Amino acid sequence: MDLNCTDQSVFFGTSGSGDYLVRQLARMEGSRILCVTGRESYRRSGAAGLMADAMKTHATCRFSEFSTNPVLDELLVGLVCFRNFSPDCMVAVGGGSVLDMAKLINFFGSTQMDPQKYLHRAAPEMEGNLLPMIAIPTTAGTGSEATRFSVLYKDKTKYSVEHPSMLPDVVILNPGLTESMSPYQAACCGFDAFSQAVESYWAVGSTERSRKYSAKAISLCMQHLEGAVLKSTIEHRRGMMEAAHLAGKAINIAKTTAAHALSYTLTSHYGLPHGHAVAMMLPWVFELNAAVQELDLNDPRGMGFVGPRMDELCAMLHCGSADDVARFLQRLAFRIGLDGAWVGGSGADIAEIRSSMVDHANMERMGNNPRRFVRVDLQRIASHIR
C-alpha cells in the first residue's frame, strides 16, 4: 500500500470493528505488528479483546512503557523496541498520548532520524516511507488519529513533531471503547476536543474546510459533552467520539491557538491534565479574542473577516455576547468537574504558576491566535488562575 497516502479509511461504529481491523491488516499485507498501547486502559477499555483476532494471525510486539504526555527518553526506548522487533505495520490503541507516541515511533523509526537532532532543527530532510498505521482511540479527546503531528516533551518544554506522512492510514472509531473512562477523564478529553474545535475556528490558519469540521464538532460538543461526562450513555459517547475526530481534522489544517499555547506549562510543570488546563484558559482567551481590534489583529484577512467569525462562534455557543460565552464556558467546565480553582487544592504557589505560565507560553501557537497578545494580556489571563 501507499505508505504516504494522505487520505484515511475511517470505520465508525460499535460493532464489527474487530473484523474491520483484521481486514485492514490483511490489506496491508503486514505480518509483524508493533502495537503501541496504554497499560491499564488497554484491557479496561476492551481494546485488548478487539485486538485478539488480529493477534492470532500476526506476530506482535506490544510497547506500553511510557507515561501520559510523551517525553523524549520514553520515545528512545520505543525506538529500540522498533529496531529490535522490525515491524512491518503499526497499530496504536489508546488515548491521545498513546497515539502520539505511536506516530513518533513510526516517524523516527522508519526514517532513522535522530529525535534529539530533529528537535534542535539539525535533522536532514526526511528519507524513507513510514509504516502503515492503524489508530484506534480509546478516549474521545485529542483527535490525534486525525492529525499529522504529535506532541513531545523534552525538559518540560513542549515540541510539536509534524509531517504529512504521520497521519495514520486507517482509523477505527468505536465509541464502546470509551465506556471505561472515568467522568474526570471524559471531561478532560471532551473539553480538549471542544477547545480544539473553537480555537481552530478562529485560528489564523483556518480555512473554509477546517471551519466546517470545527462547526460540526462544536455543535456535537454542545449536544453531547455534558451528557458524555454526567450520564455516559452510548449516544453521548458516540457524539463526543465524532466531535473529537472532527476537531482533530480541523486542527490538522488550522492548528490550535492561545488557549493551548498557555496551557502547556500547567501540564508539563504542574501536572494538570491537558484538557483541564485548556478549560481554565479558554473562557479568558475567548473574552480577549472577541475584543480584537485592527491594532492588535494577527489575521491578515482583516477585521472584516475575523469579526463575523467571532459572532458566528457566539451564535454556535448559543450566547449573545463574548461575556456570556466566557461565563458559559466557565460554568460548563465547572459542571463537568473541571474545577477552575484547581491551584487552591494543589498546594502550589499561585504567583509562581502565573508568572511561569506567562514566561513559558508557546509562541508558535500564539502566532496562530487571531489577536496578538502582549504581556499584559497574558498576565490578565493568568490572573484568573486560582
Ligand SMILES: [Zn+2]
Ligand atoms: Zn489539545
